[in-house]
Amino acid sequence: MTSINKDISFFFNPKSIAVVGASPIAEKLSNVIINSLRDIGFTGDIYPVNPKYKSIDEMKCYQSAKAIKADVDVAIICVPASAVLGVMEDIVAKKVKGVIIVSAGFKETGKDGAEAEEELKKISNETGIRIIGPNCLGIFDNISKVDTFFILRERAKRPPAGGLSILSQSGSFAGTIMDELSAEGLGVARIINYGNRADVGESDCLEYMAEDKSTKVVGLYIESVDNGKIFIEAARRCSAKKPVFAIKAGRQETGASAARSHTGAIAGRYEIYSAAFKKAGIIEVKGYSEFLDACKVLSKQYHADGKRVLIVTDGGGMGASIADACSDFGLVVAEPSQGIKDALASKLPPFCAVGNPIDLTGSVTNDNYVMALKEAMSEYDAAIVMVLWGPPLLTDGLIKMLKAASVGIKKPVIICSPGGEYSQKRKKMFEEAGLPVFSSPEEAVRAAAILAKMTVIKLMY
Amino acid sequence: MTSINKDISFFFNPKSIAVVGASPIAEKLSNVIINSLRDIGFTGDIYPVNPKYKSIDEMKCYQSAKAIKADVDVAIICVPASAVLGVMEDIVAKKVKGVIIVSAGFKETGKDGAEAEEELKKISNETGIRIIGPNCLGIFDNISKVDTFFILRERAKRPPAGGLSILSQSGSFAGTIMDELSAEGLGVARIINYGNRADVGESDCLEYMAEDKSTKVVGLYIESVDNGKIFIEAARRCSAKKPVFAIKAGRQETGASAARSHTGAIAGRYEIYSAAFKKAGIIEVKGYSEFLDACKVLSKQYHADGKRVLIVTDGGGMGASIADACSDFGLVVAEPSQGIKDALASKLPPFCAVGNPIDLTGSVTNDNYVMALKEAMSEYDAAIVMVLWGPPLLTDGLIKMLKAASVGIKKPVIICSPGGEYSQKRKKMFEEAGLPVFSSPEEAVRAAAILAKMTVIKLMY
Numbered sequence: 001m002t003s004i005n006k007d008i009s010f011f012f013n014p015k016s017i018a019v020v021g022a023s024p025i026a027e028k029l030s031n032v033i034i035n036s037l038r039d040i041g042f043t044g045d046i047y048p049v050n051p052k053y054k055s056i057d058e059m060k061c062y063q064s065a066k067a068i069k070a071d072v073d074v075a076i077i078c079v080p081a082s083a084v085l086g087v088m089e090d091i092v093a094k095k096v097k098g099v100i101i102v103s104a105g106f107k108e109t110g111k112d113g114a115e116a117e118e119e120l121k122k123i124s125n126e127t128g129i130r131i132i133g134p135n136c137l138g139i140f141d142n143i144s145k146v147d148t149f150f151i152l153r154e155r156a157k158r159p160p161a162g163g164l165s166i167l168s169q170s171g172s173f174a175g176t177i178m179d180e181l182s183a184e185g186l187g188v189a190r191i192i193n194y195g196n197r198a199d200v201g202e203s204d205c206l207e208y209m210a211e212d213k214s215t216k217v218v219g220l221y222i223e224s225v226d227n228g229k230i231f232i233e234a235a236r237r238c239s240a241k242k243p244v245f246a247i248k249a250g251r252q253e254t255g256a257s258a259a260r261s262h263t264g265a266i267a268g269r270y271e272i273y274s275a276a277f278k279k280a281g282i283i284e285v286k287g288y289s290e291f292l293d294a295c296k297v298l299s300k301q302y303h304a305d306g307k308r309v310l311i312v313t314d315g316g317g318m319g320a321s322i323a324d325a326c327s328d329f330g331l332v333v334a335e336p337s338q339g340i341k342d343a344l345a346s347k348l349p350p351f352c353a354v355g356n357p358i359d360l361t362g363s364v365t366n367d368n369y370v371m372a373l374k375e376a377m378s379e380y381d382a383a384i385v386m387v388l389w390g391p392p393l394l395t396d397g398l399i400k401m402l403k404a405a406s407v408g409i410k411k412p413v414i415i416c417s418p419g420g421e422y423s424q425k426r427k428k429m430f431e432e433a434g435l436p437v438f439s440s441p442e443e444a445v446r447a448a449a450i451l452a453k454m455t456v457i458k459l460m461y
Numbered sequence: 462m463t464s465i466n467k468d469i470s471f472f473f474n475p476k477s478i479a480v481v482g483a484s485p486i487a488e489k490l491s492n493v494i495i496n497s498l499r500d501i502g503f504t505g506d507i508y509p510v511n512p513k514y515k516s517i518d519e520m521k522c523y524q525s526a527k528a529i530k531a532d533v534d535v536a537i538i539c540v541p542a543s544a545v546l547g548v549m550e551d552i553v554a555k556k557v558k559g560v561i562i563v564s565a566g567f568k569e570t571g572k573d574g575a576e577a578e579e580e581l582k583k584i585s586n587e588t589g590i591r592i593i594g595p596n597c598l599g600i601f602d603n604i605s606k607v608d609t610f611f612i613l614r615e616r617a618k619r620p621p622a623g624g625l626s627i628l629s630q631s632g633s634f635a636g637t638i639m640d641e642l643s644a645e646g647l648g649v650a651r652i653i654n655y656g657n658r659a660d661v662g663e664s665d666c667l668e669y670m671a672e673d674k675s676t677k678v679v680g681l682y683i684e685s686v687d688n689g690k691i692f693i694e695a696a697r698r699c700s701a702k703k704p705v706f707a708i709k710a711g712r713q714e715t716g717a718s719a720a721r722s723h724t725g726a727i728a729g730r731y732e733i734y735s736a737a738f739k740k741a742g743i744i745e746v747k748g749y750s751e752f753l754d755a756c757k758v759l760s761k762q763y764h765a766d767g768k769r770v771l772i773v774t775d776g777g778g779m780g781a782s783i784a785d786a787c788s789d790f791g792l793v794v795a796e797p798s799q800g801i802k803d804a805l806a807s808k809l810p811p812f813c814a815v816g817n818p819i820d821l822t823g824s825v826t827n828d829n830y831v832m833a834l835k836e837a838m839s840e841y842d843a844a845i846v847m848v849l850w851g852p853p854l855l856t857d858g859l860i861k862m863l864k865a866a867s868v869g870i871k872k873p874v875i876i877c878s879p880g881g882e883y884s885q886k887r888k889k890m891f892e893e894a895g896l897p898v899f900s901s902p903e904e905a906v907r908a909a910a911i912l913a914k915m916t917v918i919k920l921m922y
Contacts, residue, residue, distance in 0.1 A: 027853055104822070104823075108777075152853060155883045155884075156881065169778070170776070171778065172776020172777060172780075173776070173779055175851055176776070176779060176880050252785060252788030286789075287782060287786055287901075287902065289903045292901075315631070315633020315634070316631060317629070317630070318631070318633045320631070320710040320711055321749045323713070324711065328713075362565075388633055389616050390612040390613070390633075418749065419617065419637050421618060421644055422640075423640065440753075441748065441750070443750070
């Protein structure tokens with residue numbers, strides 16, 4: 001399958017958007033989409049299209065796309081599946097550059113739907129009109145202020161602008177991750193959910209992301225790829241410029257069958273995907289939680305030079321949990337050299353256990369943390385700093401001190417801040433200070449392991 | 462090592478507590494302990510002991526334990542390590558039943574500390590005075606209203622009363638878990654942190670827990686055990702009556718070395734522990750996060766009869782993530798029979814994918830969830846129900862409906878509620894309704910796997 005027009009960049013900089021199947025009824029997804037576009041602050045023109053209405057939400061409503069006099073860059077199609085092919089005739093006549101077909105009811109529903117989807121592919125091939133979808137949320141774009149997601153903002157908040165972009169075959173995955181990122185205060189550039197992938201897919205998007213200056217790191221959710229060779233080439237071009245991480249859903253037989261009934265994708269053997277990721281310089285993550293860990297840690301733009309992790313803690317048992325998790329995830333928790341041990345012992349109070357972990361105990365002060373980090377980090381690639389807030393001498397000032405120390409050290413410092421209400425507030429403060437922070441030993445270690453994998457990928461280029 | 466007096470039950474029902482080394486200074490841990498005892502509502506007598514003061518916090522302060530005229534059940538010793546043996550003479554003279562030695566600076570600090578700790582053991586053996594500690598937080602007990610934890614309540618909240626008891630060698634683990642449980646609103650009976658285990662250890666506590674009517678489920682954190690044979694016997698007696706789950710810290714060489722410098726424990730080879738857990742009917746959990754999952758799911762007192770999991774979701778990609786995680790954790794995600802499929806297809810809207818997962822899609826209603834569960838559960842041992850709140854027809858009423866359905870089904874229904882602010886509020890509502898609820902596919906699946914392991918243990922008895 002080749003498209004006449006390979007470009008998809010207009011989706012990320014449209015001057016005008018038509019909403020086909022627009023409705024004034026609040027529950028209708030077309031209405032949610034119009035509100036999403038307004039709420040994000042889309043500065044271009046919005047053209048509602050629906051022969052049933054003269055105006056919608058105080059905007060003129062057009063009888064057809066063709067009836068719009070001005071140029072239309074993108075049309076969002078929200079009509080029932082059975083009406084989509086009819087609408088496409090109007091779209092072709094209007095010479096719209098690209099469409100986002102939100103409507104479900106295509107390949108994922110069986111034979112009839114698959115045939116209709118083949119028709120969509122044919123139209124795209126013959127006319128050069130690029131198609132995102134069907135069966136998708138489309139685009140959330142903090143840079144060009146486009147939001148076609150039909151999830152109410154009160155139910156799924158939109159994250160602030162930042163350098164992370166997400167490409168996802170699954171809408172529920174894209175929407176849920178978006179909502180989690182906003183809760184974490186993590187910045188997002190663009191999220192694209194291409195659903196059934198009648199035309200635009202992971203490879204087009206990766207090509208675009210490779211050149212996209214707003215995107216600093218790319219997360220990818222796939223159930224399948226359209227063309228393995230093209231995918232690996234596109235991913236390599238992207239991963240040479242910025243970190244790319246990916247999850248392959250449907251790893252086992254059961255997951256694969258779940259994915260099939262979902263976007264109609266035939267999910268291939270997992271091992272092939274895993275090998276392709278390696279070849280393409282993609283960091284593979286397994287599962288939703290690890291995907292989220294990768295979003296968090298890679299958004300902070302750290303670079304680890306290897307697998308040697310220093311653990312600093314004020315609670316011995318919790319430090320041991322981190323050490324155990326490090327072993328599970330292939331990280332190395334080596335003892336510091338005798339020289340470092342002596343230096344630590346001379347500068348830290350006598351009750352501290354000087355090793356790896358460095359256990360500062362419940363008598364810890366803010367200064368002890370910074371001292372331990374500065375003294376020992378020369379022998380390690382990354383640090384996991386566990387802060388338990390029980391010790392009475394610790395103050396909130398520690399947060400800024402650790403941030404300053406991590407900047408000085410120029411190596412990743414990952415914070416682990418487990419616990420209840422008091423600790424969760426401090427976790428937010430660590431986030432706001434720009435440090436990667438996690439709630440459990442396992443999450444913090446998984447994040448460190450992701451940074452260590454980045455080292456291997458850097459050696460590829 | 463045999464004690465004259467094997468009983469430790471008085472620790473969990475003391476009529477009077479002496480605080481030796483009491484201080485009026487707010488930062489001193491002895492002062493925090495007196496406040497902890499008052500805040501939890503200890504109804505017995507509190508006797509501060511310190512020759513330096515005549516009164517502390519408006520309570521008479523005694524020059525020595527011996528100077529207290531009334532009987533003293535338990536003494537909490539908060540003096541520096543170097544003064545502990547001196548204090549013990551006074552304690553022996555007073556014929557206190559048991560002491561909790563909070564002070565650090567014993568076996569965990571090296572040879573001198575280890576010798577002092579041997580002295581403590583000798584005193585316990587010769588006099589029958591039971592010792593919890595040294596180097597510990599002691600007891601948090603919601604049943605008898607005893608709280609010797611020296612962590613400020615503003616920094617680590619205390620959980621409500623409930624059926625979960627925790628035994629932990631590590632203080633930081635015990636304190637952090639306590640704080641997490643309170644944030645989750647999970648009910649706790651007793652938490653015991655025995656630290657260096659000069660006398661009272663995991664086996665004494667398991668014996669007590671076996672008979673303790675307030676305790677319905679026991680979680681255990683160990684770095685080592687004192688005596689393998691006695692441990693297995695005690696654990697078997699306990700696990701025959703109620704679920705026992707355990708984490709072994711120091712699984713790998715690095716973790717083992719971390720544990721050693723921490724409580725002075727020599728952590729043995731992990732495989733031996735893992736085998737001992739099996740023999741003792743203990744569910745092994747690996748890592749802090751899974752320990753927390755076990756606390757949550759086993760507190761709800763569910764029983765799964767096997768590994769067959771039904772997945773119900775309103776988002777295909779997120780459902781596939783659950784299916785993948787099930788495979789990773791050894792659970793079976795089998796398709797429903799044709800009969801069930803036909804029944805589901807006839808009762809659910811045509812856009813739903815009828816299989817496993819059952820994908821109710823973004824057009825889902827509250828009723829669809831209940832229908833899917835009721836229709837399909839006869840062929841499964843447990844259900845994981847993912848609720849993504851984006852779909853506009855879902856209302857908060859779903860929470861009570863799912864609770865009612867789970868009661869009717871009499872099989873575990875585990876809720877997965879990922880996402881940001883809106884979803885996190887609903888997660889709390891699921892918790893309040895008494896359903897086990899988790900934030901990620903991996904956590905929900907880990908919880909289901911823990912319930913499946915319970916099946917194997919039940920077959921032992």
